[in-house]
Amino acid sequence: MFKNQNFNYAVFGNPINHSKSPEIHGFFSNQTNVFHTYESVNVPLDEFVSFLLKFFKKHGKGANITAPFKQEAYLFCDKLTERARIAQSVNTLKKVNNKYILGDNTDGIGLLSDLIRLNFIKKNNSILILGAGGAVRGILFPLLSFGCSVFILNRTLSNAEKLVVQFSKYGKINIFDKNSSEKKHFDLIINATSKYDKNNENNIDVSFVSSKTCFYDMNYHKYDTPFFSSYIKKRSNGIGMLVFQAAHSFFLWHNIFPETNYIINSLKRNMK
């Protein structure tokens, strides 16, 4: 089932060969001197629970969970942090006192940490999110709690509507009506779709962006998303979010928050 039977930490997903998590956690371990063996595990789609049970029965102390298992992980946990309970999605597991499994979601706090680092976000900002998938579930509570108002635009309207109903008790959240006559400039636009197509429904009128609008693409590929690239100059991909969600997981496991700038810059330089 596992390549090396002795590791204590791992990321579980399918597919997993693209994962940068082992490299990031290896860096955190060296930098903090915390002994932290970390592997990636490709899990057959119908064997997630049996893999986790075996891992935690053997040497497992903590895990990261990536697509498509974050909602299954939510159901697997014995206890949840508040942000995981609200997101109904888990990307971090910790075996506590050898007794129970705690589930957390560090995606949203990871994104917020990177937006703060980049100076892309302020309280009361108006944010447009493109997409309404699992990742958006993780980022809404931290963004709303920070004091921002959120608008969602998604290919499938009903998926966005479900999120608005679920999260409206935590702050100002609405469906974005791109045909609205009331033109306002967004402070920040976040691409949380897994496939950006410049001719698709996520295109909006230029009157919704200004020279101060920031654009954050949660994906981390080499090529910049062509979303108003000639108008929006403050832009970033999602490498920083990836590193910060890992750093918050590391903190949950070891109570030490690792340094993040060096690995963010190194991954950005080496992006394929």
Ligand SMILES: NC(=O)c1ccc[n+]([C@@H]2O[C@H](COP(=O)([O-])OP(=O)(O)OC[C@H]3O[C@@H](n4cnc5c(N)ncnc54)[C@H](OP(=O)(O)O)[C@@H]3O)[C@@H](O)[C@H]2O)c1
């Ligand atoms: N940087 C990080 O640390 C980090 C963390 C988490 C996720 N991510 C990235 O964020 C992205 C979203 O992840 P997820 O877990 O939310 O995925 P997901 O649950 O599969 O959701 C995908 C979203 O993209 C939309 N979409 C897919 N294909 C589209 C197309 N051709 N045109 C328009 N919209 C399309 C879907 O719309 P429908 O509702 O209409 O299907 C849905 O809103 C992924 O690329 C993932 O790698 C990055």
